[in-house]
Amino acid sequence: MTKLQLFSRQQVVVAGLILLILVTALIGLGIGSFPVSYDRLIPTITGHGTFEDRFVLFSVRLPRMLITLLSGMALALSGAILQGITRNELADPGIVGINAGAGVGVTVFFLFAPIKVGSFAYAIPLMAFAGGLGTAILIYAFSYARGKGLQPIRLILTGAGLSMALSGIMIVLMSSVDRTKVDFISKWLAGNVWGTDWPFVLALLPWLVILIPYALYKSRALNLLALNEPTAIGAGVAIHRDRILLLLAAVALAASAVSVTGGIAFIGLMAPHIARALVGPGHQRMVPVSLLIGGWLLLLADTIGRNVWEPEGIAAGIVIAFIGAPYFLYLILFKDE
Structure with a gap:
């Protein structure tokens, strides 16, 4: 398929996804x-x-829908970046432990900061970023082998192990506080969209405004990093610098999203895969499509979740898990056949 055909196909796919989001x-x-x-x-x-x-x-529905749309976009872009820099198609901010790290940051801040829930809209993404960044540094350190570079399989195993350890830390922290705060954290862990006011939209928006153009700007570097390190070095890519900067961008995107939507996994896994199947592996084409798919998936999941079981509804993270878990198994069992 020629570049012109791929570009035309991308336009059709983007138009279709925008229509799906609007509907x-x-x-x-x-x-x-x-x-x-x-x-x-x-x-x-x-x-x-x-x-x-x-x-x-x-005051109720529109800010919530914008939050889910923006958060889904952030998670999808984070997953696309992680899959590119690690050359691992199973990389996802939830699977590799970044979401759990962000969750620990949110949990510590919420449980011990002398501040009410509604008043830390702008601080909580920063705390989530701090937790996610610490986790990402540990994952990177344990997954990097001198002379061999980043080891994709080791990264997944390290991330899964750290994710379980961090989940245990959150349980220990929750056991020492009052029931009201425990209920909130429990709902957050299930992927319950809780940041549903306009301040949370404004808190999330700057991260996307800055990092989406950056990811698009780095599309060529992502394409080369997704191949192998010698090719990237030969093409003039500063692989260590770009990989670290892109990893920071992926952590920031995932942390900002889960800080207001809770522990939602699988969107960062599914959206890039579906986008690649639709428009090819080139990040300059795949990233915009992945953004729209991720936004639509979380918007759809939250719309279903809040209406299928009234009045409390079902957490969007649970709805996404019903879709994402079978897709994850499909990728493991049948992708390479």
Whole structure:
């Protein structure tokens, strides 16, 4: 397939995904504990609806949907970067332990900081980043072999081991605090979208505004790193610097997302794979498609989860797990056949 054909295919796929996102968002805006009939949606969006409809749309559903869309994009991009720099198609911020590290950062901050939940919207992504970064440094250190470079299989095993260890640390921390805080952390671990107000949208948005263009700028380096180190070095890529900077970007994206949506895995695994199947492995084409797929997947999962079991709903992370676990098994068992 020529570059022109791939570009045309990407345009069609992007248009289709944008349409899917808009349709899912439209459905999600209308349904819920307080349904808004679809003939009132447009008047309400344009400022002519009732106070109740405006409150439901603009104060409850719209910020939540933007949070899930942006978080899904961040997780998908994080997964695409990790798979590129590690040359491992099973790399995902949840599977390799970055989400668990971010979770420890959030848990420590929430349990011991003398501050209320609603007032740390801008600080909690930073704490999640600190926890995720510490975990990423440990994973990188244990997975790197002098003279051989980063070992993809060792990275997955190290990440899985650290993830279990960090989950144990969170359980120990939770055992020493009051029940209210434990309930919140338990829901967070299940992937319950809790940051649903506009301040959380504003807290998450800058990370994506900065890091999406950076990832696109580094598409060529990602393409070369995904091949092998000698090829990347021969093409003039500063592999150690670029790999560290891209790893920091992946950690920041995953940490910012899970800090407001909880421990959600598999999106960073699935979205890049589906994108590669649709438009090919080139990161300049795959990354935009992966972003849209990740955003749509989490938006769809949250829309299903909050409506399938009223009034509490099912955590979006659980819905994603129902989809992602079979896909993960498919990748392990049948991908190379």
